[in-house]
Amino acid sequence: MGVRERRARQKRYLRQEILDAASELFVREGFENVSMRRIADKIEYSPTTIYLYFKDKAELLEQVCAEAFSRLVQRLTKIDEQPGEPLEKMQRGLLAYIQFGLENPHHYRATFMMPIPEGMREEKLQQADSPGMQAFDFLRRCVYDGIAAGKLKVKDPELASQTVWAGIHGVTSLLITHEKFPWVGREKVAKSMVETLIDGLGGARA
Amino acid sequence: MGVRERRARQKRYLRQEILDAASELFVREGFENVSMRRIADKIEYSPTTIYLYFKDKAELLEQVCAEAFSRLVQRLTKIDEQPGEPLEKMQRGLLAYIQFGLENPHHYRATFMMPIPEGMREEKLQQADSPGMQAFDFLRRCVYDGIAAGKLKVKDPELASQTVWAGIHGVTSLLITHEKFPWVGREKVAKSMVETLIDGLGGARA
DNA sequence: ACATTTACTTAACAGTGTTAACTATACGCC
DNA sequence: GGCGTATAGTTAACACTGTTAAGTAAATGT
Incomplete structure (x- = not known):
């Protein structure tokens, strides 16, 4: 049987x-x-x-990306589980996010840099369980934890989260698409962005 | 004749x-x-x-984008010519950059978010007179001016410029591709990014 | 042993960027 | 004015693309 x-x-x-x-x-x-x-x-x-x-090519590649992003989420939860100051965790998480993007440029491009084919914009990304959103959620938790611990001084935590996301997405995507640009150093820019964001949000770093 | x-x-x-x-x-x-x-x-x-x-479709669309970006450069130089504190100029410039991207999403996408077809990566973007690079140059001048005026405290001005670029590119591109994401507010995020960047770079804002 | 479901293939459609070969027109010159 | 040549534009074709409809062959349930 x-x-x-x-x-x-x-x-x-x-x-x-x-x-x-x-x-x-x-x-x-x-x-x-x-x-x-x-x-x-x-x-x-x-x-x-x-x-x-x-169903079609889009769904296939979406699944491919989901597989990859689940690895990122794993890394992020591992970071989350390890002990440490909230802001230090956040820093490590943000750098991991950027690093993941640089290691998987095509997957990152497909999930976050491609135009969404009109009609499934709401459904696809807003689904909280989509791997992209899980990564964002981690990042948001970092911000909220930082605020709760009194290490981050922002009025609107949601706004701060979105700003942080935009920031690290900026480095990641720019380093991906403009690989040959005379960067002062890829890791350097990544680190600089993370520090700038945390400092800019009133972070009390070590 | x-x-x-x-x-x-x-x-x-x-x-x-x-x-x-x-x-x-x-x-x-x-x-x-x-x-x-x-x-x-x-x-x-x-x-x-x-x-x-x-020559081909790429060149055609490149020219189309060049036309559009020259309008951005015009706006930026206009801002540059107007009087005002360096940091305030910078803030207005960065917001203008973001706004331009949101008003011309397809052009912005084509120039800054598309994979460069392998082989002309160095030539195309590194050309200082390309409209994309002119826009970046404006932004860089802002950073240098801010430092010269003692309003910005950074060790590496080039690194700071690239960080700022990545930041505003991040908001712009993210707002473009994920239009339907529950943003706390498009202008709000843009403004937050600009402020966070300037603050994070040790900016002494009003 | 027969009928049906399942898994897969072939052929085709409508579209893409791009090249080679062809045609008609306008030009300079005698 | 008539002739050869350069110029500007065309048609036809190639090699692709994602996708669908129709067909086939084998495994399955009865």
């Missing part, structure tokens, strides 16, 4: 194989060069097979 | 007409929906005619 299960397992397996193939093409060749046909070639199936497992 | 000139004038005219058509499609329909054929339809020429005036 395990037939049904075996079939389901095989389906899951192929689905994952598609995801893996897409992910590898994604990181190697970049977003624009991932075509359904190329993914299909890689797994040696016909292009249309993919549509039996994913 | 003005024949040659008349012909040249006609060429310039058609070139501008292509630019205008592309620009209009650009702002109305967005980047991804501007196709060479659609531009051609609009000006009632064959698609290939465009290639007599522009």
Whole structure:
């Protein structure tokens, strides 16, 4: 009677194989060069097979990104669990966020820098469980914790969170798209942004 | 003997007409929906005619963006010429930059948020006269002026400039791509970022 | 053993950027 | 005025893209 299960397992397996193939093409060749046909070639199936497992290209790449971002969320929760001053945790978290973006430029681009195809703007990102939003939530918790500990002096915590997000997104995205710009140093700019944000929000750093 | 000139004038005219058509499609329909054929339809020429005036689609859209960004540079120089405290000028400039991005999301996206097609990364953006770089130069001058006036306390002015750029780029790009995110308020976040950056860089604001 | 569901493929549509080859017109010159 | 040439624009085609509809073959349930 395990037939049904075996079939389901095989389906899951192929689905994952598609995801893996897409992910590898994604990181190697970049977003624009991932075509359904190329993914299909890689797994040696016909292009249309993919549509039996994913609604369309957008959904497939969304899943690929979700996988990647869940790794970021893992890192962030690990940082959160470790002991330390709220502001120091925040600093480490923000740097981890930026570092993740730089290590996974294509995934970061796809989730945060691509135009959302008109109509699912509300649904997709506002879902609190979307990996992008989980990352933002971590960051927001950092701000709230900093305020609770009296280490951050801001009137509007939500505004502060969004400002911080915008800040670290700024470095990340700019370093990604303008790789060849004469940066004073990638890590340097990242660190400078994090410090500037915390200082600017009245942070009492060590 | 003005024949040659008349012909040249006609060429310039058609070139501008292509630019205008592309620009209009650009702002109305967005980047991804501007196709060479659609531009051609609009000006009632064959698609290939465009290639007599522009090397390829990238160059055409680059010119479109250059036109738009020159307007930003105009605004910024106007701000620069007006009297006022360095930090206040800076604040107005940064807000103008953000506002420009929000008013011209597609142009901003094309110049600062698109992957640069591998090979012309150095040439294109590093050219000091590119409109993107002119805008950045303004911003950098603001930082240097702020330091010179003793209103900004930073060790590395270049690092500070890049941090500021990343910051305002962050708000701008995030507000563009995630329009439907429950922002605490678009202008509010923009203002908060500008203030946070200046404060974070040891700015002595009024 | 037969009918049905399942998994997958082939063929096709409508679109993309771009190139090569062709055509018609306007020009300079004798 | 007529002729050859440069100029400006066109048509047709290539090699792609995402996606859908229709068809096929094998595994399954009865």
